[in-house]
Amino acid sequence: MSDRTMRSLSVDQLQIAPSILAADFRCLGDSVTAIAKGGADVIHIDIMDGHFVPNLSMGPAIVKAIRPLTSLPFDVHLMLSSPSRYVAAFVDAGADHITIHVESEGDLAATLREIHDAGCTAGITLRPGTPAISLAPYLPLVEMVLVMTVEPGFGGQSFMAAQLAKVREIKAMIQAVGRPIHLEVDGGIGAGNAGSVIAAGANVLVAGSSVYNAKGGAAAGISAIRAAVKS
Numbered sequence: 001m002s003d004r005t006m007r008s009l010s011v012d013q014l015q016i017a018p019s020i021l022a023a024d025f026r027c028l029g030d031s032v033t034a035i036a037k038g039g040a041d042v043i044h045i046d047i048m049d050g051h052f053v054p055n056l057s058m059g060p061a062i063v064k065a066i067r068p069l070t071s072l073p074f075d076v077h078l079m080l081s082s083p084s085r086y087v088a089a090f091v092d093a094g095a096d097h098i099t100i101h102v103e104s105e106g107d108l109a110a111t112l113r114e115i116h117d118a119g120c121t122a123g124i125t126l127r128p129g130t131p132a133i134s135l136a137p138y139l140p141l142v143e144m145v146l147v148m149t150v151e152p153g154f155g156g157q158s159f160m161a162a163q164l165a166k167v168r169e170i171k172a173m174i175q176a177v178g179r180p181i182h183l184e185v186d187g188g189i190g191a192g193n194a195g196s197v198i199a200a201g202a203n204v205l206v207a208g209s210s211v212y213n214a215k216g217g218a219a220a221g222i223s224a225i226r227a228a229v230k231s
């Protein structure tokens with residue numbers, strides 16, 4: 001099977017990762033196909049345990065069900081208190097990349113190693129209130145850093161522009177590591193702020209509501225973000 005991890009994508013190019021948390025769950029399959037055929041580079045899948053964040057979303061069975069619909073990378077964002085308990089289940093379900101929160105429990109370095117041992121790329125992420133320096137021990141262990149520009153747990157929230165300074169700070173930390181690491185930004189992203197997020201150093205944009213609620217449908221939402229970044 002060809003490489004579907006984040007290593008298959010350039011850190012120097014814009015990658016658009018629609019979040020299926022904003023999909024129409026009455027017809028999730030069609031919603032996944034709409035972004036896969038509508039210009040997405042990555043499928044962002046938000047997993048919530050109702051403990052690390054005050055919401056529940058979806059589990060491995062949903063990931064397994066939609067896996068056959070597209071060969072695009074599945075970028076699984078684990079908003080879980082104990083991510084190590086679920087890595088194997090999401091790998092078996094078809095995850096290609098798994099991101100864990102620096103605030104979650106357990107030996108995070110060991111969890112990142114477990115993700116790699118399973119053949120996936122690994123990522124680390126942080127809440128808006130967590131300082132960038134908290135990621136330092138993990139940068140050598142990941143292929144992507146995810147910066148949250150909303151409090152994790154819900155789609156449809158407003159973009160926290162104050163996080164752009166953290167995006168710039170983490171971009172500098174990544175450059176100091178000296179190997180390709182994607183910088184992904186997640187939360188309230190749309191055509192109106194995509195340009196400033198890319199200018200701050202990101203290359204992967206997660207967008208849920210702005211894509212699925214776009215007039216003209218998901219493909220139009222994705223195109224609007226691409227056009228905004230080009231302009």
Ligand code: DX5
Nearest residue numbers: 152153154155156188208209
């Ligand atoms: C929030 C999730 C985000 C969210 C993005 O906890 O991690 O991925 O679904 O959705 P929008 O783009 O609607 O903010």
Ligand code: ZN
Nearest residue numbers: 046077186206
């Ligand atoms: Zn997410």
